[in-house]
Amino acid sequence: MAERRNIDQTAAPVMAAIRHRLRSLYYGSHPRALAFQFSLMMVDLAIIVFFLMGPYLRAGNAYLLVDYVVTVIIALELVARMLVAPSLRYWLGRPMTWVDLFILATLLFPNQLANFAFLRALRIWAISQSRLFSLMLKRRGYSEYEDTIQACVNFLIFLFIVTGFVYSTFFYGEHVGGFIDAMYFTVATVxxxxxxxxxxxxxxxxxxxxxxxIIGISLFVRLAQTIVRPPKVTFPCPQCGLRRHDADAVHCKACGYLLNIPDEGS
Incomplete structure (x- = not known):
């Protein structure tokens, strides 16, 4: 019993250190964290490419090997995200957890279930909504175009998700132009x-x-609005807290408070 207690006491700090390290990589903004997050995005893009090439690789002997390698990668990331989550309930409550579990099921049984690995594109959407993405735009000097860029990303991700669903459900493996047909249908419908x-x-x-x-035309209108209307900047109003203002705004539109928005050269 004492031996087991000693093992538990030794394992607890190790697990805490692993969680701290993973949280630093997943949520940090230091160079190593940024490199790690960029690598995850590249992995997501590689998984999407594997999904697109699936019908052409199925005839080869290496298809199942690559399929299970992708399965292991997604499983490991699921475990890592479970470790960095505040609690198991929080982890289970995240929509992307269930999306990844569903993708795992389709990859574990590739001959019985359609390949839904295209849902990994939702990871790219999640990155575009993050504080880190806003920080990167600000560093590059594109902060005033943040709304437009996010609207473009939302629209493109929606097109890809719908195209992937149509492709997997109705055109997967039928002929060479299956994905093109699915995209053509999606764009014509949107x-x-x-x-x-x-x-x-x-x-x-x-x-x-x-x-x-219904969803596509809404996103399309949103994209048109962000392109046509003047760009906005993030500058919280000291009085009412309104965060988004026109780049040349002098007063807050909500409360009339006199603003002092710095320009890009400040």
């Missing part, structure tokens, strides 16, 4: 052009078209 030369069969196809049109 823009409400509706050529009608490619349609999705059955109730699932109709529901997919309806959801794509």
């Amino acid at each position: 823009t409400t052009t509706g050529f009608g030369d490619i349609t999705l069969p059955g109730p699932l196809g109709k529901l997919t078209s309806i959801v794509t049109m």
Whole structure:
């Protein structure tokens, strides 16, 4: 019993150190953390490429090997994110946890389930919404275009997610142009052009078209608004706390407080 207590007492600091290290890499802004986060994004892009190349690699002997390597990578990241989470309940409450678990299931049984690895694109969307992304834009001098850039990323990620779903559900492995057909259908549906030369069969196809049109046109309008309207900067109003203002604003639109927004050269 004493031996076991000693082992537990030794393991606890080690586990705490591992968690502290992982949190530093996942949420830090120092060079090593940025390099780690960039590497994760590259891994996500590689997984997406593997998804796109899936139909052409299935005939080869190495397909299952690559499939299970990707499975191990996603599983390890799931464990790492569980360790950095404040609690198990918090980790289970994150939507991306369930997305990754679903992707794992499709990768573990590639012959029985459609490949839904395209959902890893949601990771890129999550990065675009993070404080780190805003900080990177500010360092590059693009902070005033943050809304426009995020609207573009949101729209492109939505197009890719819908295209991936249509491709996996209706066109996967049919012919060489399957992904192109899926993208063509998605763009035609989002823009409400509706050529009608490619349609999705059955109730699932109709529901997919309806959801794509409703969400897609909303994101499209949002993108148009951010491009047309003047760029805004992040500068919290000292009186009311409003964070977004026109770059040349003198007074806060919400409360009229006199602002002193520094320009890029300040």
